Amino acid sequence: MKTIIVTGGTRGIGRAIVDMLVAKFKQNVPAVAQTRLVVTYRSGVAQADALAAELKDLGIDADIQQMDLADLSSVTAFVQHVTQTYGKADALINNAGMTNDGSFLAMADADVASLIHTNLNGTIALTEQMVPLLQQAGCSSVIFMASAAGVYGKEGQVPYATTKGGIIGYSQLLARRYGRQRMYINAVAPGFIATDMVTALDPAMFEHTLNNASIGSMGTPADVANVVHSLLTPGYIQATTIKVDGGHLR
Amino acid sequence: MSDLFINSNGIIPQSLLERLQAAGRECHVLELPEHTDGAAIVRQHFEQLSNEGRYYHNIYLDLTGGFNELAEFTADAVTAMQRLELRLTEVLKALKYGSQHLARADGGRIWVLCYDHSVNYSVASPSNPITNNAVIAAVQSIAKEVARFDVSVNVFLIHPPKESVTNDSWKQAKQSLKVYGMKYKPQPVQHIAELLQMYAGLKNLTTTGGIIPVGSGIAAGNI
Known part of the structure; x- marks a missing residue:
């Protein structure tokens, strides 16, 4: 049985990835019985419980676990749980993360440090601890949720962009170390995606961004999830960051 | 107006420093x-200068020395991770304090010096893809925020100079260096410093948020 791990999978893009995986499993009925989903959340217990109930109703073998990337003991406890319960991981989708936005010059040092600690250090800590479990699978995928901000920078998101750039760099470093062990390691960089945080905004705040993309509209979480799904199949795509940004400035 | 080097132990900042001083620049x-x-x-350094009403024009932040992520993560990921977190936090804060300092003056330039991590595929040189990609994203983002203060922020992504790698290594890597790009030509550190000095000396700098590859053939910053 395959084990696929999605961090931060109870809301936003993470939830879309879980929904997409479930939809794919249902299209290929044997896959439902052959794959289990391990989904983490940080604090949204109600959303986690709702997802667990939903997946149970669909007949999906799912394991919803609390994990906080900012707390290395929590990360270690999660990895121990996966080790003891499943003994391997076929895919790790590193989606969890946070942001502190605002003027960089006015930003508190603590806000800068917490982003690096959580988004970058936490993601690296989890992945490094997961490596033996990914190796145990024989052939595995690691997918990092980066951001367009990490590819071409973004005003008002300096530390966030820094951590996402770092994640892209880490995907390259990890591929250097494990690419020859049938570990497929890539990153996805979403641009302007219609998550609940964005759709609540006044359109005047983001119209200029949409006008800079050749498609001219927002992407959906499902657009990102479809790319993630395609990267779960082993192939010749390695150490690459795929931009899902509607053709921003291209 | 004078220039500041934050860390200068590497052969590239040393060479640049010597050239600038020889040209009469206060560093x-x-x-x-x-x-x-x-x-x-x-932070304390900039605060002291600001109190005295003195400001730098060029700030060089050297990241070419002291770390090799690929080697260190392979040897001991936990220790490497701790070093990386401290380093990146320090780099971001230095960029913030440097930008604040220049913004209080009439503007200025920040230059970050990094080794191109992709060269490590061919010859033994520091490979810091995490730091490089993080710093590139940071510089691109900060540049957008501080342009209104006439502060420019750029990254030099530099192939290691001829002096930092043994001649035998270049010869052994002859075949791999032909792949896709033109054959890599090792450049003396003096030539690299000359290019950096040229950028810093431009009266009207029209580049900010730039990733400036320094080397022949493919640089990671161009991929």
Whole structure:
């Protein structure tokens, strides 16, 4: 049985990835019985419980676990749980993360440090601890949720962009170390995606961004999830960051 | 107006420093020893200068020395991770304090010096893809925020100079260096410093948020 791990999978893009995986499993009925989903959340217990109930109703073998990337003991406890319960991981989708936005010059040092600690250090800590479990699978995928901000920078998101750039760099470093062990390691960089945080905004705040993309509209979480799904199949795509940004400035 | 080097132990900043001083430029050096609160040293330095009404024009932040992520993560990921977190936090704070300092003046330039991590595929040289990609994203983002203060921020992504790698290594890598790009030509550090000096000396700098590859053939910053 395959084990696929999605961090931060109870809301936003993470939830879309879980929904997409479930939809794919249902299209290929044997896959439902052959794959289990391990989904983490940080604090949204109600959303986690709702997802667990939903997946149970669909007949999906799912394991919803609390994990906080900012707390290395929590990360270690999660990895121990996966080790003891499943003994391997076929895919790790590193989606969890946070942001502190605002003027960089006015930003508190603590806000800068917490982003690096959580988004970058936490993601690296989890992945490094997961490596033996990914190796145990024989052939595995690691997918990092980066951001367009990490590819071409973004005003008002300096530390966030820094951590996402770092994640892209880490995907390259990890591929250097494990690419020859049938570990497929890539990153996805979403641009302007219609998550609940964005759709609540006044359109005047983001119209200029949409006008800079050749498609001219927002992407959906499902657009990102479809790319993630395609990267779960082993192939010749390695150490690459795929931009899902509607053709921003291209 | 004078220039500041934040860390200068590498052969590239050393060579640049010597060239600038020989050209009559006043240069100061701020070394940030590891295991100290380097960001606090930078902040205090800028605060002191601001109180005296003195400001730099060029700030060089050297990241070419002291770290090799690929080697260190392979040897001991936990220790490497801790070093990386401290380093990146320090770099971001230094960029913030440096930008604030220049914004209080009439503007200025920040230059970050990094080795191109992709060269490590061919010859033994520091490979820091995490730091490089993080710093590139940071510089691109900061540049957008501080352009209104006439502060420009750029990254030099530099192939290691001829002097930092043995001649035998270049010869052994002859075949791999032909792949896709033109054959890599090792450049003396003096030539690299000359290019950096040229950029810094431009009266009207029209580049900010730029990733400037320094080397022949493919540089990671161009991929």
